[in-house]
Amino acid sequence: MDVEVRLFATLRRGRFDRRPQPVADGCRLEELIRQLAIDPKEIAIRLVNGREAEIDHVLQPGDVVSLFPAVGGG
Amino acid sequence: MDALPDRYRRNLGTFTEAGQRQLLTCRALVVGLGGLGGHMVEQLARAGVGTIHGCDPDVFTADNLNRQLLCTVANLGQSKAEAARQRLQQINPEVKFIAHATRFQELPVEFFSELQVVFDCLDTVPGRIELEQKCERAGVPLVHGAIGGWYGQVGVAWPGARLLERIYRSRPAGIEQQLGNPPFTPAVAASMMVAKGVLVLLGKIAPGESRLQFFDLLHDDWQNLPL
Numbered sequence: 001m002d003v004e005v006r007l008f009a010t011l012r013r014g015r016f017d018r019r020p021q022p023v024a025d026g027c028r029l030e031e032l033i034r035q036l037a038i039d040p041k042e043i044a045i046r047l048v049n050g051r052e053a054e055i056d057h058v059l060q061p062g063d064v065v066s067l068f069p070a071v072g073g074g
Numbered sequence: 075m076d077a078l079p080d081r082y083r084r085n086l087g088t089f090t091e092a093g094q095r096q097l098l099t100c101r102a103l104v105v106g107l108g109g110l111g112g113h114m115v116e117q118l119a120r121a122g123v124g125t126i127h128g129c130d131p132d133v134f135t136a137d138n139l140n141r142q143l144l145c146t147v148a149n150l151g152q153s154k155a156e157a158a159r160q161r162l163q164q165i166n167p168e169v170k171f172i173a174h175a176t177r178f179q180e181l182p183v184e185f186f187s188e189l190q191v192v193f194d195c196l197d198t199v200p201g202r203i204e205l206e207q208k209c210e211r212a213g214v215p216l217v218h219g220a221i222g223g224w225y226g227q228v229g230v231a232w233p234g235a236r237l238l239e240r241i242y243r244s245r246p247a248g249i250e251q252q253l254g255n256p257p258f259t260p261a262v263a264a265s266m267m268v269a270k271g272v273l274v275l276l277g278k279i280a281p282g283e284s285r286l287q288f289f290d291l292l293h294d295d296w297q298n299l300p301l
Binding site for chain 2: 008045050068070
């Protein structure tokens with residue numbers, strides 16, 4: 001199945017802005033993040049279909065996954 | 075009722091006269107008077123927020139000159155809180171500015187309870203989490219802003235939302251460690267924070283209505299995050 005992945009800010013570097021991503025049935029969010037070669041520590045906010053999602057969230061076909069890094073400067 | 079001073083005339087239309095008068099009675103605290111906080115106190119004073127507390131234990135250093143509005147060649151080495159006091163005296167002596175050249179941790183919870191809004195303009199993640207916890211104990215809403223490179227986020231966290239705890243979890247810092255802090259990103263974030271703070275003070279963001287926005291000035295991408 002495919003999900004749509006949207007990456008923001010520095011997570012785009014060497015990757016992409018958005019694209020469909022093939023994943024196995026029953027794939028969890030943490031497996032998708034591993035598949036994208038992103039260190040989970042780089043990610044602050046995880047949304048699935050615009051809602052905050054836990055790392056063990058099971059993805060469904062067509063889900064839109066948005067990932068944001070932490071920003072902390074002032 | 076006395077006429078509003080001319081200095082607020084161009085605020086009207088954006089604020090109603092009643093709204094402007096309401097702001098003149100409000101009490102706000104800005105925690106951190108660097109990149110975000112400098113712009114913040116300037117705009118709050120021009121908006122006419124009646125009592126502004128500014129808190130920062132630091133002094134200006136040369137690497138603040140690229141982005142910190144209140145930092146000048148002449149005041150390097152000076153207290154940021156004192157510089158803010160002097161600046162606000164020049165632009166609006168009608169508002170009361172109280173400088174706290176100290177860490178916010180030293181201000182008592184009872185003091186926080188007297189405020190109507192607190193602005194998180196800190197530059198360390200653990201400090202931000204601690205400030206959110208303190209605001210929760212005091213029952214006061216927190217307007218959050220953070221930047222790194224071309225990117226920033228701004229939010230409103232009402233007591234109980236634990237917005238910053240959820241965003242940062244146990245992370246010590248963010249992408250600003252690699253990307254630095256340029257001149258324009260803090261100005262954008264601070265202006266958004268002031269707008270949100272004014273909305274909170276005027277009752278136009280309802281209690282409990284926490285929100286977060288993420289912006290990317292490199293790709294002109296603005297996202298509302300439903301947290």
